[in-house]
Amino acid sequence: MIHQYKLNGCNIVLDTYSGAVHVVDDLAYDIIANYEDHAPEQIAAMVLEKYPDVPEQDVYETIGDVDQLKKNGQLFTEDTYKDLSFDLRKRKTYIKALCLNVAHTCNLSCEYCFASQGKYHGARAIMSYEVGKRAIDFLLENCGFHKNLDVDFFGGEPLMDWKVVKQLVAYARGKEKECGKTFRFTLTTNGMLLKDEVIDFLNKEMHNVVLSLDGRKEVHDRLRKTVNGKGSYDFIVPKFQDFVKKRGDKEYYVRGTFTHNNVDFTNDIFHMADLGFDRLSMEPVICDPKEPYALKQEDLPEIYRQYEILAKEMLKREEKGHGFIFYHYMLDLTEGPCIHKRISGCGSGTEYLAVTPWGELFPCHQFVGDESYSMGNIWDGITKPELQNEFKQVNCYSKPECQDCWAKLYCSGGCPANALHATGSLNGNFEFSCDIFRKRIECAIMIKVVESMRAMENDKQAVNK
Numbered sequence: 001m002i003h004q005y006k007l008n009g010c011n012i013v014l015d016t017y018s019g020a021v022h023v024v025d026d027l028a029y030d031i032i033a034n035y036e037d038h039a040p041e042q043i044a045a046m047v048l049e050k051y052p053d054v055p056e057q058d059v060y061e062t063i064g065d066v067d068q069l070k071k072n073g074q075l076f077t078e079d080t081y082k083d084l085s086f087d088l089r090k091r092k093t094y095i096k097a098l099c100l101n102v103a104h105t106c107n108l109s110c111e112y113c114f115a116s117q118g119k120y121h122g123a124r125a126i127m128s129y130e131v132g133k134r135a136i137d138f139l140l141e142n143c144g145f146h147k148n149l150d151v152d153f154f155g156g157e158p159l160m161d162w163k164v165v166k167q168l169v170a171y172a173r174g175k176e177k178e179c180g181k182t183f184r185f186t187l188t189t190n191g192m193l194l195k196d197e198v199i200d201f202l203n204k205e206m207h208n209v210v211l212s213l214d215g216r217k218e219v220h221d222r223l224r225k226t227v228n229g230k231g232s233y234d235f236i237v238p239k240f241q242d243f244v245k246k247r248g249d250k251e252y253y254v255r256g257t258f259t260h261n262n263v264d265f266t267n268d269i270f271h272m273a274d275l276g277f278d279r280l281s282m283e284p285v286i287c288d289p290k291e292p293y294a295l296k297q298e299d300l301p302e303i304y305r306q307y308e309i310l311a312k313e314m315l316k317r318e319e320k321g322h323g324f325i326f327y328h329y330m331l332d333l334t335e336g337p338c339i340h341k342r343i344s345g346c347g348s349g350t351e352y353l354a355v356t357p358w359g360e361l362f363p364c365h366q367f368v369g370d371e372s373y374s375m376g377n378i379w380d381g382i383t384k385p386e387l388q389n390e391f392k393q394v395n396c397y398s399k400p401e402c403q404d405c406w407a408k409l410y411c412s413g414g415c416p417a418n419a420l421h422a423t424g425s426l427n428g429n430f431e432f433s434c435d436i437f438r439k440r441i442e443c444a445i446m447i448k449v450v451e452s453m454r455a456m457e458n459d460k461q462a463v464n465k
Contacts (some may be wrong), residue, residue: 002405007446016406020074023449028062081410082397094144099354099365103156107192111223112285122332125357126161132168138378140179152186157191191236199243211240214256215268255281259293265392266306273324281327304439311443315450329444345412349391366417394426401429407438
């Protein structure tokens with residue numbers, strides 16, 4: 001399977017199963033498009049009619065080049081991973097990451113919050129140290145061979161349980177040497193409770209920190225308001241800037257959500273970059289389609305255009321020396337995730353679980369509150385292994401709609417929670433989300449292509465000096 005597209009002056013051909021990316025001229029692009037369905041003589045006749053100034057010899061040489069790429073396993077390669085995906089379903093999995101919902105409460109009242117303003121459609125709650133400590137022990141008892149263990153402090157707003165967050169980090173650190181494990185902590189915050197003490201601790205202990213900001217003041221304040229109905233932009237932005245300044249080279253992301261209200265979301269991304277933030281993420285809102293801010297099918301052409309604008313602007317800024325990272329354009333074309341990771345999905349329900357303030361286990365934070373997906377608890381463990389097996393079988397080979405998708409090895413079948421909420425099935429496809437994902441991958445590959453071409457040109461100039 002191949003995928004061809006043109007973007008930013010580049011003719012790009014992706015070979016799905018080898019991962020090879022080719023940048024070709026117009027002649028080769030058209031030859032590849034017709035290669036599988038036509039004989040060489042037919043291809044030659046078609047392209048010679050389109051390109052009358054091209055010598056016939058050049059056409060047949062290019063066809064020969066495509067033949068060679070196919071023989072080398074770099075074009076039109078066969079899918080050899082389907083059987084492996086079935087084998088992976090039988091594997092024994094161990095838990096390597098927990099999302100600790102330490103606070104089912106929040107000091108903001110964001111209209112689009114999937115967690116119902118942090119309460120997850122239930123009562124407000126704060127995780128106790130005893131529950132959190134048991135969650136850490138549960139992870140250690142069930143991590144198997146995994147050495148690096150991830151713990152994400154989440155909410156609601158996790159800094160509303162600040163004392164327990166500190167205690168749990170200290171407890172886990174105290175277990176590392178004894179158990180031969182390394183903990184990596186992440187915390188997601190709206191910034192309202194950031195202060196010097198908190199910033200210093202996060203910068204010392206957190207492997208990653210996610211800061212929630214939707215972009216321009218008018219966009220952010222429209223949906224991210226305090227419980228008193230006031231916008232939070234003016235209060236949190238200086239705190240975020242102070243945090244990032246002190247963060248140094250440690251990982252962080254400023255993460256926003258775009259809605260129907262700001263389909264021109266690149267302006268929000270550029271605004272955040274201009275504020276001094278250089279690690280950015282912007283996610284499409286996931287909500288009830290009836291909400292006035294819900295993204296609509298007719299928004300897709302503009303969303304596609306915005307992703308292209310973003311990619312081109314990132315290349316311009318990079319060349320001028322003030323580039324930034326966009327999470328969804330981070331792509332490693334030389335290595336990337338191993339094939340097991342590519343076809344086994346995100347790990348929710350198998351290697352990754354969410355823990356509520358009272359110790360209940362769910363496949364991930366987006367399932368919390370849905371009792372049909374309650375998997376057990378941190379004392380008794382997984383009490384519904386059939387649920388875990390169901391998640392183990394969710395990947396890009398278990399979904400009929402994925403079979404002919406060129407991007408399936410990049411998304412691994414997509415988000416099970418989004419699939420469930422959109423279609424009623426873990427093995428369904430939220431096609432709107434798929435469309436957006438495919439566009440982002442196209443843009444990400446184009447960026448890597450241009451960066452590679454620039455590097456080659458710079459090397460050439462260095463040699464000629």
